[in-house]
Amino acid sequence: MFKLNLKIALRNLWKNRGITSINVGGLAIALAAFILVMMYATYETTFDKENPNYDNIYVVGITYPEFKTYYTAAPFAKAIKQNFLEVESVGLIKESSFELTIKNGKKTLFTGKILAADYNAAKILNIQPKGGLVQPSGDVERLTYLSDKSMKTLFPSKKDNKPEMVGFGASNSGITGTIAGSIKNNLHSNFVFDGVSIGNELGNGDNYDMNNYTICLQLKSGTDVINLEQKITDLYQAELLKSKKGKRNDEIKGISAFLDPLSNLHLRPKAGNDTPYKILIALSVLGILILVIACINFTNLSIAQATKRAKEVGIKKVMGAFRLQLTTQFLVEIFMQCFVAIILALILAELILPSFNNLFQVQLTIWDLENKLFWQLPLILLVITIIAGIYPALVLSGFKPALVLKGNFSTSKQSYWLRNGLLVFQFSIAVVFIISLFTINSQLKYMQSQDVGFKTNQVVYIKNLTLFNKPAKMGSVNFEPVREKMLKIPGIQSATVATYIPGGTNGINSYSANGVKANIDFVNVEFDYFETLNIKLKEGRFFSNTFKTDTVNSAVVNETAAAKYGMKNPIGQTITGSGIEYKIVGVIKDFKSQGFEIAVQPTIYTINDPHGDYKTQIMVKIEENRMAEALAALKSQWLQINPKDGEDFRYEFLDELYGKLFKKQEQLQSVFFAAAILTIFIAILGLFAFAKYITNGRIKEIAVRKILGANDLQIFKLINKTFFVMVLVANLISWPLAYILTKKWLETFAYRVDMPILPFTLSALITILLTIVTVTIQARKAVKANPVDALKYE
Structure with missing residues (x-):
């Protein structure tokens, strides 16, 4: 059978x-x-699901009134371990903030992600070097491992896993060290690295003013996470009160801790972007x-x-x-x-x-x-x-x-209504995709055409290892001699250095002014920072070599910062932070340094910040028609221009780096474009076959109408009428849904277009036109057929 x-x-x-x-x-x-x-x-x-402790690993985060962060102070890790029995293990990690050069003879490796971890963190995160995880001896020793790919770059013929001596930084730095072996870099993890430096402890000597580590916890099975979260918050507030004696109790109460599971970190971090x-x-x-x-x-x-x-x-x-x-x-x-x-x-x-x-x-x-x-x-x-x-x-x-x-x-009538209903449903989905595609396209065009408040074209970002600060911090050098040498190269209009570049995140610190205390963004810069990026001045002036106090206690703020502190006439007013009373000498117009999804943050710019990060991000503005010539000169002279960075000259164009902020939305545009094409194509396929079936079922009716005098156009209108109505109904059904979805998507942007009407009109025109063309092509054979052939057996 x-x-x-x-x-x-x-x-x-x-x-x-x-x-x-x-x-x-x-x-x-x-x-x-x-x-x-x-x-x-x-x-x-499934990121990090290979970790055997996946379900019990959490990252400690801190919530401030203005933001959330995973960066906290190293001493807090010990405090957690000492106070809570439900915490099985506590580890500290710290990601490198700049690119490190490693050399083996003439072979050079540039590492952008060296992860520093204590021994407990390595165990929690299941970091396994080849040959197994070894605990370093004493508090000073650090065992450094490089990924398999990195090891092959430095030692292409290496067969064993024995330690190797390498040089760090420029060839003339004289700094050497030992690579203990290789380690598998799990690309399917939240913790991706070129190498790992493992020590017994990290952050010795740090205090609660230095929030630059991430704390990982491994909890015991069955732990009440919500209850533990509250207890960790209470502990953190108590530790802050002990360490910051001048801090008011009401300020401390506005700060809390949270626990974010490892499963959240990739897609839905509590202190991050959930766009993925x-x-x-x-x-x-x-x-x-x-x-x-x-x-x-x-x-x-x-x-x-x-x-x-x-x-x-x-x-x-x-x-x-x-x-x-x-x-x-x-x-x-x-x-x-x-x-x-x-x-x-x-x-x-x-x-x-x-x-x-x-x-x-x-x-x-x-x-x-x-x-x-x-x-x-x-x-x-x-x-x-x-x-x-x-x-x-x-x-x-x-x-x-x-x-x-x-x-x-x-x-049956049920089958008739089901067929028509399903066809309407198909086209409704297609219409939603078409409207979404056009709306996404409108927002992207808006983002690409809007004035972001600064100019990235003709600006080159030079990757650099030298630490610049003025006044100089320990281990840092003055940027001015480097700047002067670069400006001698034909085509270079300006040069500067800063702690951060537009397109990334800024530092955050507490500042007081006009009776208001708040956490705001900070960027430590050098002379010509605003001129290099063509940032517009609203009032006052930029930093200048002619004013000696600019390197001591002068500050420039943006419009949002002035509004944050309620300053109507900010020039000459004082803003206090990092133990310094800064005098505001200029106010710049707001610019979208972090793209269109995040509103412009209140930001202060200073040359001197004892608590800020090192200035390593060099930016150079070059004449467009002399770009190649200037870059070639920089490369050939880099060892003389910036001796501590050495002979390795690397650069990227700032407009390309800033353009990465649009990457996710461009992905979404591509996805909806493919989805709209696919849904329309599949719907048209079904419509084509369905129109053939309907037309074949009405061949005799068409023949009789033609004999009675109906012309081709009248018959085409007759056949198209049913399908036209169905597609029109599909549009009317889908418009409210498309409006709600696209409006919610647009609301994820701080700066966006108004809800456009054009996509709704275009969706109707496209689907109706495609329907008429598809049905007409299919019906043409029946309309052009000889009526005698259809009726000869009657």
């Missing part, structure tokens, strides 16, 4: 190969997209909706084919076939189509994967057991067979033999 049903299934599929191809092709395209989305979702939601999570949710919803549309196509076309199978069902029932047997037969046919669709989908996904990996900066592969496709695909095959096939199978197997064999069969 099974063999017979299989033969019948194959014959039917071949006989209706046009509809079969549309069914299988549309489903394969949707499945390919869904497979890629599943792989990406699996990858994004939103993109993952959007991508997952898109993948599911595209697959649903394809399943709707399948269901719609299968029901539309019902009349062709009616007599077959009638004869089988007369011959004694049960409904369950017929249902099974039809489900087998549908299963075969779905199976072929999955094979084609895997081929398509493999072809698209390189572009997908490039867009999302990942390295996914289909043929990897870790992506879980080996069990997900069979489950998907079963689910789509049931979703796409169960209703058509029940409809087909439920025909009454007496009626169909008399020729009185017609599909």
Whole structure:
């Protein structure tokens, strides 16, 4: 019996190969997209899951009135360990703030991510060097390991894992050290590094003014995290009161601690940006909706084919076939189509994967057991067979033999409304995608065309190891001689150095002015910082060599900072922070240093900050027509210009670095573009086949109308009318949903376009036009046919 049903299934599929191809092709395209989305979702939601302590690891964060951060003071780690029995282990980590050069003879390695960790943190985070994790001896020793890739760069022919001597910094620095071995860099982790430096303890001698470490906790199983969070907050407030005697109790009460699980850090950090999570949710919803549309196509076309199978069902029932047997037969046919669709989908996904990996900066592969496709695909095959096939199978197997064999069969009103409803649903989803795409495009155009308040073009960011500060901190040097040498090179208009560059995060510190105390952003700069970036002055002046006090206690603030402290006439007023009373000499106009998603933060700029970070970020403004010449001169003269940095000259263009802030939104634009194209394509495929079925069912009606005098245009209007109404209804249904979704997305931007009307109008025009063209092409054959051919047997 099974063999017979299989033969019948194959014959039917071949006989209706046009509809079969549309069914299988549309489903394969949707499945390919869904497979890629599943792989990406699996990858994004499994960061650090290889860690055996995954469920019990938390990071300690601090909440201030203005912001949240994972950076805290090293002594707090010891305090937590000493006070809470539910904490099994406490570790400290610190990421490097600048690029480090490591040399082995003529071979040079530039490391941007050296992770410093104490021994406990290495155990908590499952950091495993080759040969196992070894505890350093004493408090001073540091065991440094480099990733496998980094070790191959420095020691390409190395076969063993023995320690190696290397040089740090420039060739003339004279600083050497030992690399203890290699370590696997787990790219599927929140803690990615070029190398790891492990010590017994970190932060010895630090106090509660130095918030530059991250505390990792491993809790005992069953710990009440919410209760522990409150106890850690109480402890932190008590420690602050002891360490900062001048601090008022009400100020301390505004500060609290929180625990963020390891599972949150990649997608939904409490002290960070959850844009990756939103993109993952959007991508997952898109993948599911595209697959649903394809399943709707399948269901719609299968029901539309019902009349062709009616007599077959009638004869089988007369011959004694049960409904369950017929249902099974039809489900087998549908299963075969779905199976072929999955094979084609895997081929398509493999072809698209390189572009997908490039867009999302990942390295996914289909043929990897870790992506879980080996069990997900069979489950998907079963689910789509049931979703796409169960209703058509029940409809087909439920025909009454007496009626169909008399020729009185017609599909029920329920099937008619279901087909039309599913078609409306398909186009509703397509319209939402089209509107979303146009809205995203509008916001991106706005972001790319708006004046951000400073200019990054012609500015080169030079990577540098030398620490610059004025007045000089311990181990730092004066930037002025370096600046003077650079300005002698033809084409260089200005040069400066700062603690941070636009596009990244700034430092945060507490400042008081005008009776108000608040945590605000700070940037430590040198002369010509504002001129190099072409930042506009609102009132007062920039820093200048002609004013000796500028290197001692002068400050420039932005408009938002002046407003924060309620300063109507800020020039000449005092703002106190880092133990210095700064005199405000200038107010700059607000500029979007952190992009469009975050509102401009109140910021203070100073030359002298004893508690600030080192100035390492060199920026040079170069004449456009002399860019290549100036960069070549800088490279050849760098050892003489900046001796402590050495012969290694590296640079990036600042506009490219700032442009990375738009990367996630550009990804979203690409995703919605692909989704809109796919949904429209799949919907049009279904519409094409459905229009063919409807047209074929009305051939005799069309013939009679033509004989009675109807022209081609009238008949085209007649056939298009039903589909036109359905697409119009789809637009009306989808507009409110699209409005809500796109409005919520736009609200994630501090600076955004007003809700545009054009996308709604364009979505209607595009879908109606595509519908009319598709139906007209399909109906043309029936309209142009000779009426005699359709009526000759009547």
